[in-house]
Amino acid sequence: MSEEAWIEEYSEKELKFIEEIQKIEIEEAEAVLKKYPLPTLQKNGIALVNLRLSSIRTGFGGKTVIELERDPAFSNSDTLPANSFSPGDVVRLNQGGGKSDIRASKSVGKNSKQTDPSTEGVITRVQEKSVSIALNLEEDAPPMAEGLSIVKLANRITYERMKDTMIEWRKNLPQYRMPLFYTLTGKKEANTNLAEDMINELTFYNNELNDSQKKAVRFSLGVQELALIHGPPGTGKTHTLVEVIRQLVAKGKRVLVCGASNLSVDNIVDRISHYGIPMVRLGHPARLLPSVLNHSLDVISRSGDFGEVVNGISEDIDTELNKIRKTKSGKERREIYKHVRELRKDYRRYEAQNVSGCLRKSSIVFCTLHGAGSRQLRNETFDVVIIDEASQALEAQCWIPLLGAKKAILAGDHMQLSPNVQTKKPYLSMFERLLKIQGDKVKCFLNVQYRMHELINKFPSDTFYDGKLIPAPEVAKRVLMDLPYVEETELTDAPIYFYDTDGNYQEDDPKDMGTSLYRDSKSNKWEAQIVCHHVTELLGAGLKEEDMAIVTPYNAQVALIRSMLKLRGIEIEMGSVDRVQGREKEAIIFSLVRSNDFREVGFLAEKKRLNVAITRPKRHLCVVGDGNTVKWTSDFFQRWMNFLEGEAIVLEVEPSILE
Numbered sequence: 029m030s031e032e033a034w035i036e037e038y039s040e041k042e043l044k045f046i047e048e049i050q051k052i053e054i055e056e057a058e059a060v061l062k063k064y065p066l067p068t069l070q071k072n073g074i075a076l077v078n079l080r081l082s083s084i085r086t087g088f089g090g091k092t093v094i095e096l097e098r099d100p101a102f103s104n105s106d107t108l109p110a111n112s113f114s115p116g117d118v119v120r121l122n123q124g125g126g127k128s129d130i131r132a133s134k135s136v137g138k139n140s141k142q143t144d145p146s147t148e149g150v151i152t153r154v155q156e157k158s159v160s161i162a163l164n165l166e167e168d169a170p171p172m173a174e175g176l177s178i179v180k181l182a183n184r185i186t187y188e189r190m191k192d193t194m195i196e197w198r199k200n201l202p203q204y205r206m207p208l209f210y211t212l213t214g215k216k217e218a219n220t221n222l223a224e225d226m227i228n229e230l231t232f233y234n235n236e237l238n239d240s241q242k243k244a245v246r247f248s249l250g251v252q253e254l255a256l257i258h259g260p261p262g263t264g265k266t267h268t269l270v271e272v273i274r275q276l277v278a279k280g281k282r283v284l285v286c287g288a289s290n291l292s293v294d295n296i297v298d299r300i301s302h303y304g305i306p307m308v309r310l311g312h313p314a315r316l317l318p319s320v321l322n323h324s325l326d327v328i329s330r331s332g333d334f335g336e337v338v339n340g341i342s343e344d345i346d347t348e349l350n351k352i353r354k355t356k357s358g359k360e361r362r363e364i365y366k367h368v369r370e371l372r373k374d375y376r377r378y379e380a381q382n383v384s385g386c387l388r389k390s391s392i393v394f395c396t397l398h399g400a401g402s403r404q405l406r407n408e409t410f411d412v413v414i415i416d417e418a419s420q421a422l423e424a425q426c427w428i429p430l431l432g433a434k435k436a437i438l439a440g441d442h443m444q445l446s447p448n449v450q451t452k453k454p455y456l457s458m459f460e461r462l463l464k465i466q467g468d469k470v471k472c473f474l475n476v477q478y479r480m481h482e483l484i485n486k487f488p489s490d491t492f493y494d495g496k497l498i499p500a501p502e503v504a505k506r507v508l509m510d511l512p513y514v515e516e517t518e519l520t521d522a523p524i525y526f527y528d529t530d531g532n533y534q535e536d537d538p539k540d541m542g543t544s545l546y547r548d549s550k551s552n553k554w555e556a557q558i559v560c561h562h563v564t565e566l567l568g569a570g571l572k573e574e575d576m577a578i579v580t581p582y583n584a585q586v587a588l589i590r591s592m593l594k595l596r597g598i599e600i601e602m603g604s605v606d607r608v609q610g611r612e613k614e615a616i617i618f619s620l621v622r623s624n625d626f627r628e629v630g631f632l633a634e635k636k637r638l639n640v641a642i643t644r645p646k647r648h649l650c651v652v653g654d655g656n657t658v659k660w661t662s663d664f665f666q667r668w669m670n671f672l673e674g675e676a677i678v679l680e681v682e683p684s685i686l687e
């Protein structure tokens with residue numbers, strides 16, 4: 029097959045896939061918005077109603093950023109209701125606030141009129157009393173001052189970037205990038221010869237790296253196209269990547285470091301920032317950890333050659349925009365807008381010069397996969413692209429930075445959850461696909477974990493990592509009572525506990541879920557009570573709230589346990605398994621929820637989901653579930669139940685536990 033035909037076929041397949049999943053996600057999000065009234069959406073944290081405008085200003089890129097607060101005409105409190113909005117969420121802003129506006133799904137394009145009652149934007153900041161949104165349309169009239177509401181939408185921007193990447197491929201894939209491209213798409217076998225000049229006389233900056241980490245560093249530096257670093261939970265992927273990056277920079281290489289999430293990127297920025305390497309973090313400052321803000325492009329470029337000019341123009345724009353709010357004359361408004369448009373042009377020109385100056389000086393650029401598609405990076409090239417958490421990203425997301433790469437280093441663990449996409453076939457991340465097509469010769473395995481007690485480590489190691497994952501000696505024997513503030517009790521002296529409800533406490537009937545947004549999810553009030561009891565006992569033994577997390581496969585169960593704990597005045601981190609990937613706690617309580625006569629475990633059935641849940645704890649794992657339902661669903665679950673019955677402390681469900 030010719031080069032052109034190969035690229036065409038590959039990109040076409042990816043494009044179709046992106047369109048398919050985009051359609052499903054958007055349809056699902058829209059269906060929820062149509063099905064439920066605004067108060068229910070607000071109760072479930074995906075809408076805020078009865079807001080009013082509190083300020084307007086100019087943000088990065090010259091965008092209009094509005095701040096909204098609760099309208100005192102509708103509420104005695106100025107604190108926003110509990111919500112799940114966070115920076116980066118795409119929202120629809122409705123003016124006039126009524127139900128019908130929400131239901132009229134409007135896609136806001138370049139030509140939309142200013143009279144459109146709804147417009148889209150991206151959340152830049154969420155505070156206790158206000159929420160800020162960067163509006164997508166630069167020419168937007170400021171919204172009406174009152175009667176505003178926002179609802180969360182599916183994130184179209186991410187999909188559009190993925191599609192743009194695929195389209196860009198076909199037009200513009202330079203010859204020098206073809207070897208990597210062919211290796212990544214499987215048209216050729218990976219070249220695994222190591223470049224001597226990269227690994228000769230290698231001295232490690234971090235001498236505490238274990239042997240498997242050192243091997244991974246050496247391989248990643250020497251290999252010419254592709255390295256996959258397979259790091260099971262707690263094995264120091266980030267540690268290893270930090271060493272790889274420092275070594276690459278020392279050899280004069282320019283590196284683009286990306287991650288599937290802002291947090292994964294910031295974790296690396298945090299650890300590299302002490303070494304005095306010129307670097308910059310792209311991304312909206314509101315989405316970054318406070319500790320990395322000084323490295324953000326926004327902050328660095330403001331002190332660049334044209335920083336003061338940009339700041340001055342930004343203030344002028346704000347002054348003009350605030351004048352618009354005060355004037356009623358249409359003619360005057362038009363005049364002011366004309367002026368704002370001129371100012372925005374200047375703003376963008378000077379800002380672009382600042383940004384490119386700042387990027388030119390940086391040996392390392394950090395951003396999310398999606399951020400790698402931003403216009404600031406359009407003309408930048410890198411010797412090496414590193415992707416952390418690669419197994420949690422969509423293939424098309426990984427292609428965004430890889431379009432500009434000659435060599436790629438991907439770190440991840442395909443035995444944990446891949447991206448949550450709703451397709452008929454199981455989804456393979458790029459990381460997993462590459463392991464399949466290129467085999468173990470491109471892989472380095474990190475085999476020592478620094479998180480879990482040896483017994484907690486045992487089942488995941490045997491089941492998911494061929495028995496090769498070993499605990500570091502300093503963590504192998506730790507249990508809760510070894511923490512200086514925890515007492516020795518029968519719940520703190522062992523690593524694994526199991527409340528087997530044994531078919532006696534069945535899951536809740538979906539009919540009882542009423543109009544809850546979670547009525548398609550699952551819950552089990554008995555298990556929720558056992559979880560609350562266990563949490564109370566651990567707190568009584570001295571463990572702190574922040575040492576624990578509750579994990580369950582179902583959002584309805586999360587909501588139920590949260591409400592029960594709230595009544596007891598307890599606030600503990602909790603989430604569905606998918607949300608806690610990448611986290612760790614001293615103690616994890618895992619509620620399985622499913623208990624029925626049909627032996628159905630549904631959502632729980634995915635082995636990788638189980639792996640994520642049971643590899644979060646350091647010293648204490650407590651499983652609450654019905655062994656009888658779970659055991660008979662597959663050989664895999666039977667093995668897990670046998671393991672628990674053999675190795676865990678099995679706890680009785682005393683009637684007094686159940687309220």
Ligand SMILES: Nc1ncnc2c1ncn2[C@@H]1O[C@H](COP(=O)(O)OP(=O)(O)OP(=O)(O)O)[C@@H](O)[C@H]1O
Pocket residue numbers: 236237238241259260261262263264265266267268478479610611
């Ligand atoms: N060689 C080492 N010696 C001692 N401790 C180490 C070593 N490598 C990693 N660690 C410790 O292991 C823990 C996990 O490290 P790190 O955050 O780099 O791992 P990770 O693989 O990125 O984590 P995750 O599994 O959450 O993705 C950290 O507390 C780190 O200090």
